Amino acid sequence: MNDELYEADELSELIDQVVLHGAETIGVESSLDEETVALIRDLRAMAQATPMREGFARELEERFLARETVPASQHVVGEAPLRRFWDQLVWSFSQHRWATAAALALLLTVTVALAAVGPQPVWADLQRLLGYVPGVGFVSLEDTRVLTAPVEVTRSGVTLRVEQVLARPDGTVIVIHSEGLPPEDQLWPHGAREDSDYQPRLRLSDGRTLVSESWTLRLGAGTLEFPSLPADVYRVTLELPRLPLVPAGAAPEAWKVPLNLRPATGELVAELFPQPYVPTDASDAHAGITMHVLEVAHGLEETALRLQVQWLDSEWEFPRIGGDQSPVLRDDLGHVYLDVIPSSSGSSVQSAVVRIPDKADDEVTPTPTPMIPTYERTLAFAPTSPSAQHLALWVDALEFEVPAEGSFTVDLGDDPQVGDYWPLDVSVAVAGFPVHIIGARLVQEPIVLPDGPGQRTVLQFDITPVPDQGDRALRGLHLESETAIFSGSGSGYNYRARIMRTSLNLREGQSIPLGSIQVRAESADMLIRGPWIITWTVPGADEATAAPVTLHPTNASQTRDGLTLRVDEVTLTDRLTAITVELDNPPPGVAFSRIPSWNPATQRRELYLEDDRGHRYELSQDVGWRPSGSPESDAKTLTFQPVQPLARRMTLHAPSVEVTLTGAAAFDVTVPTGLTTEAHPGEVSASAPWGVDIPVEVAGYQLRFTQARLEELNGTTMLMLTSGPFEGQQGDRWLTGLRMASVTAPNGQSVDLRSAFSHAGPEYEGGYGVRLAFDVVDPATGTVRPGRYHVKLDGITAAVQGPWTLAWSLRAP
Amino acid sequence: MAGGENDARLVTAARQNRAAFVALYRRYLPRVYHYVYRRVGNQQDAEDLTASVFIEALESLEDYREQGSFAGWLFTIAHHRVADYHRQQRERISLEAVVPALSNSGPGPEALALQRDRLERVAQALDELTPDRQEALTLRFFGELSNKEVAQVMGRSEAAVKMLVYRALRQLRRRCREDE
Numbered sequence: 004m005n006d007e008l009y010e011a012d013e014l015s016e017l018i019d020q021v022v023l024h025g026a027e028t029i030g031v032e033s034s035l036d037e038e039t040v041a042l043i044r045d046l047r048a049m050a051q052a053t054p055m056r057e058g059f060a061r062e063l064e065e066r067f068l069a070r071e072t073v074p075a076s077q078h079v080v081g082e083a084p085l086r087r088f089w090d091q092l093v094w095s096f097s098q099h100r101w102a103t104a105a106a107l108a109l110l111l112t113v114t115v116a117l118a119a120v121g122p123q124p125v126w127a128d129l130q131r132l133l134g135y136v137p138g139v140g141f142v143s144l145e146d147t148r149v150l151t152a153p154v155e156v157t158r159s160g161v162t163l164r165v166e167q168v169l170a171r172p173d174g175t176v177i178v179i180h181s182e183g184l185p186p187e188d189q190l191w192p193h194g195a196r197e198d199s200d201y202q203p204r205l206r207l208s209d210g211r212t213l214v215s216e217s218w219t220l221r222l223g224a225g226t227l228e229f230p231s232l233p234a235d236v237y238r239v240t241l242e243l244p245r246l247p248l249v250p251a252g253a254a255p256e257a258w259k260v261p262l263n264l265r266p267a268t269g270e271l272v273a274e275l276f277p278q279p280y281v282p283t284d285a286s287d288a289h290a291g292i293t294m295h296v297l298e299v300a301h302g303l304e305e306t307a308l309r310l311q312v313q314w315l316d317s318e319w320e321f322p323r324i325g326g327d328q329s330p331v332l333r334d335d336l337g338h339v340y341l342d343v344i345p346s347s348s349g350s351s352v353q354s355a356v357v358r359i360p361d362k363a364d365d366e367v368t369p370t371p372t373p374m375i376p377t378y379e380r381t382l383a384f385a386p387t388s389p390s391a392q393h394l395a396l397w398v399d400a401l402e403f404e405v406p407a408e409g410s411f412t413v414d415l416g417d418d419p420q421v422g423d424y425w426p427l428d429v430s431v432a433v434a435g436f437p438v439h440i441i442g443a444r445l446v447q448e449p450i451v452l453p454d455g456p457g458q459r460t461v462l463q464f465d466i467t468p469v470p471d472q473g474d475r476a477l478r479g480l481h482l483e484s485e486t487a488i489f490s491g492s493g494s495g496y497n498y499r500a501r502i503m504r505t506s507l508n509l510r511e512g513q514s515i516p517l518g519s520i521q522v523r524a525e526s527a528d529m530l531i532r533g534p535w536i537i538t539w540t541v542p543g544a545d546e547a548t549a550a551p552v553t554l555h556p557t558n559a560s561q562t563r564d565g566l567t568l569r570v571d572e573v574t575l576t577d578r579l580t581a582i583t584v585e586l587d588n589p590p591p592g593v594a595f596s597r598i599p600s601w602n603p604a605t606q607r608r609e610l611y612l613e614d615d616r617g618h619r620y621e622l623s624q625d626v627g628w629r630p631s632g633s634p635e636s637d638a639k640t641l642t643f644q645p646v647q648p649l650a651r652r653m654t655l656h657a658p659s660v661e662v663t664l665t666g667a668a669a670f671d672v673t674v675p676t677g678l679t680t681e682a683h684p685g686e687v688s689a690s691a692p693w694g695v696d697i698p699v700e701v702a703g704y705q706l707r708f709t710q711a712r713l714e715e716l717n718g719t720t721m722l723m724l725t726s727g728p729f730e731g732q733q734g735d736r737w738l739t740g741l742r743m744a745s746v747t748a749p750n751g752q753s754v755d756l757r758s759a760f761s762h763a764g765p766e767y768e769g770g771y772g773v774r775l776a777f778d779v780v781d782p783a784t785g786t787v788r789p790g791r792y793h794v795k796l797d798g799i800t801a802a803v804q805g806p807w808t809l810a811w812s813l814r815a816p
Numbered sequence: 817m818a819g820g821e822n823d824a825r826l827v828t829a830a831r832q833n834r835a836a837f838v839a840l841y842r843r844y845l846p847r848v849y850h851y852v853y854r855r856v857g858n859q860q861d862a863e864d865l866t867a868s869v870f871i872e873a874l875e876s877l878e879d880y881r882e883q884g885s886f887a888g889w890l891f892t893i894a895h896h897r898v899a900d901y902h903r904q905q906r907e908r909i910s911l912e913a914v915v916p917a918l919s920n921s922g923p924g925p926e927a928l929a930l931q932r933d934r935l936e937r938v939a940q941a942l943d944e945l946t947p948d949r950q951e952a953l954t955l956r957f958f959g960e961l962s963n964k965e966v967a968q969v970m971g972r973s974e975a976a977v978k979m980l981v982y983r984a985l986r987q988l989r990r991r992c993r994e995d996e
Binding site: 008010011012014015018019022038039042043045046047048049050052053054055056059060063064173174201216217218228248250459508510511687 | 823824825838841842845846849850853854858859860861863866867870885886933934935936938939942953956957958960962963964974975978979981982985986988989992993
């Protein structure tokens with residue numbers, strides 16, 4: 004039972020990390036098994052993948068505002084500028100409906116803030132952000148009292164530490180931490196419960212108390228928010244009935260921590276917090292879109308920056324920074340820093356409308372001011388190296404929701420049935436892109452009921468691939484029907500096959516409509532390719548700090564199964580250890596592919612670095628190494644956590660090395676006509692399987708494909724071939740996949756292999772198996788092309804099992 | 817995610833000025849929608865129920881006493897709305913709807929297919945949990961609530977919720993393993 008309680012608490016901590024704090028990585032010290040950790044990640048991924056219809060949020064928001072009955076004058080606290088602000092809000096609604104989400108977000112945010120704290124602090128926040136406080140965010144530290152150092156109280160071996168206090172005009176934030184709590188099984192004995200009356204207080208010297216307004220708690224840590232302190236108060240006592248999330252009776256209670264605050268002068272702020280700076284000329288413009296890094300702060304946990312995006316077309320909404328790729332930060336040393344979830348709450352998306360002053364003295368003009376749609380967001384990256392002197396933010400693309408026009412009619416006839424297909428030849432212009440809709444089909448999607456599977460009907464439209472236009476690409480199309488029978492629209496994009504699909508969902512309980520229905524394009528998702536590269540110099544960067552050290556170890560190699568793996572280069576920086584490996588003189592037909600992290604025999608992750616003191620270094624999660632500036636990572640280079648200063652000798656432990664082996668084989672496979680895919684609860688949508696008998700002998704492996712079926716994968720339809728069980732392990736070599744050289748379609752055209760894949764492993768039913776899949780959708784029509792396909796293989800990939808152990812000295816020769 | 821800054825202050829502002837409720841709405845919409853969608857399994861009903869949750873919250877703001885978190889209070893409304901819904905209709909859970917959104921998430925087709933398979937297995941196993949385990953996991957992951965907030969919603973002790981989630985995950989893991 005105690006073990007259970009202990010695990011339950013550890014699990015709870017882990018879930019908090021992932022769900023409440025958005026952690027992408029999970030601490031290696033966790034003793035929970037990998038399956039559980041993977042399950043938590045899966046549940047998180049499922050939650051985040053929950054689809055929400057575009058437009059739903061704003062429609063509902065409109066309904067709230069429509070319910071607003073208080074006269075506008077009562078919203079405004081009396082000052083003329085504020086009234087103008089409110090008037091602008093009303094103007095925005097009446098003139099543009101939802102002019103831009105960007106404009107609205109700021110207006111409403113300001114309205115809310117005005118109602119809560121009055122106008123002056125809000126304007127100060129909007130105009131000047133003076134400090135970056137880890138755990139809190141970019142905040143104004145004007146008129147703020149702070150704690151000059153953490154304050155600790157220890158009782159019975161348990162320590163409560165107040166990390167920071169920010170007493171601001173609009174509220175007081177306290178960050179706390181505790182250590183030394185009893186083991187979890189003692190903390191949560193059977194039947195223990197935490198009362199719901201947790202009520203932290205701040206006691207002033209005159210006896211008055213402030214009650215916490217809200218809090219965020221984890222076991223051992225928390226952030227408490229109180230109302231603002233009176234202006235003349237510098238000494239307060241934090242009173243906690245218990246430590247965060249600790250049940251009554253389990254640890255010392257009734258904590259009192261005296262806190263002495265000081266005004267946050269510039270000098271003190273500089274000493275206590277990472278100082279934000281405004282980078283010089285940190286902007287880049289492309290395709291009429293300007294990105295500007297407004298502010299940067301380098302903290303121990305993260306490097307945070309405030310990014311502003313401005314564009315010209317006020318009808319474009321909801322910019323998504325990065326498009327398919329998240330933005331990255333690079334430095335002049337070769338580090339690539341990936342984005343991380345910021346520790347602060349100051350990362351929330353803000354949008355704004357910026358006035359363009361038309362007079363040099365910035366007088367307020369009486370006429371409506373022109374507006375530039377503006378979006379601001381705080382981005383956070385892994386902490387940058389202190390040695391970096393120049394940084395560059397790379398944003399590969401931006402995606403906007405843009406208005407779409409065009410409508411067309413589909414005549415479903417007088418007896419439409421699921422499975423029916425209506426050829427169409429409709430061309431509509433969507434955001435300047437010619438979209439050719441060639442057909443509509445009624446299909447059913449699965450719905451699982453407690454007592455069995457159910458179905459939902461959707462009218463799906465086939466669209467031929469839409470060519471990109473320069474740096475613009477269409478990524479989604481959202482339709483609308485005037486009939487209330489349909490509710491919402493779905494749109495998907497296969498970015499490899501460049502196929503877009505869109506559909507109208509039949510409302511629950513409605514029968515399939517008869518006759519003609521009018522369909523209208525409502526909006527589209529448009530990708531604008533950059534890149535935007537915003538560079539700046541880090542002020543005060545110390546040129547004398549440690550530069551990366553590069554070694555070329557001798558004799559750091561191992562030979563197994565006729566292959567010699569060698570460590571070619573090791574680079575040590577203060578942020579990572581980069582190791583480049585080479586396959587020395589591989590036999591003819593063999594080439595290096597990658598170093599997998601898993602052991603093919605045990606399926607466990609066993610790739611790590613170790614030093615002579617027994618310290619183990621894991622793969623670096625959030626910093627990469629690309630000194631050449633290449634956008635793609637090099638499969639031969641592995642990056643680990645930075646090596647500790649006292650390490651003298653390093654050992655790389657690799658569970659396997661994947662290689663490619665050339666070979667030649669070819670076979671034909673026929674896709675029958677008339678196949679349709681159907682939804683099956685709990686599985687991918689697929690056709691009924693059909694038997695095949697296709698023997699394949701390649702690179703010494705013999706296998707036989709025995710089954711084929713069509714599967715809906717990644718927004719397209721693929722032919723999936725599955726083998727029967729075969730001997731996938733030959734000595735230390737484990738087949739990991741087949742390599743397709745080409746696939747020829749029935750009409751003689753080459754099939755685009757960007758979506759194709761093959762995977763082999765022991766996890767399939769009946770032992771070792773291999774799957775091979777390629778796209779069978781005709782790019783000209785968007786429909787499955789039946790007939791005989793000719794597949795040519797040019798080899799395989801195989802994992803050569805280790806252990807591979809390569810050691811070298813860090814000392815100079 | 818949990819807690820968030822100044823919920824209480826926003827509630828105070830929203831009581832005086834209903835337009836200010838939009839800030840709370842924006843903060844909690846995705847979490848409430850994800851939770852409701854998971855529990856009802858289709859977009860139309862999820863939208864309707866989500867709307868009714870926020871409208872009820874707006875109308876009931878005066879009743880909200882600042883004990884515990886606003887999130888807990890809001891999800892208590894959502895919890896009751898979903899329960900009402902299930903009393904009236906058969907429960908529907910859509911698996912397919914969980915997966916298509918993954919198509920834009922970047923991994924290659926092979927990884928995507930594997931991820932999709934895995935998520936579908938998890939979704940199916942989730943459906944087979946007892947109602948209270950299912951509810952605890954849904955509130956925890958889809959509603960992004962802390963144990964304390966889940967306890968507030970479900971009327972249990974925090975320790976009980978912690979064990980509920982733990983055992984739910986253990987059962988889920990076992991079930992997924994059986995499927996493999």
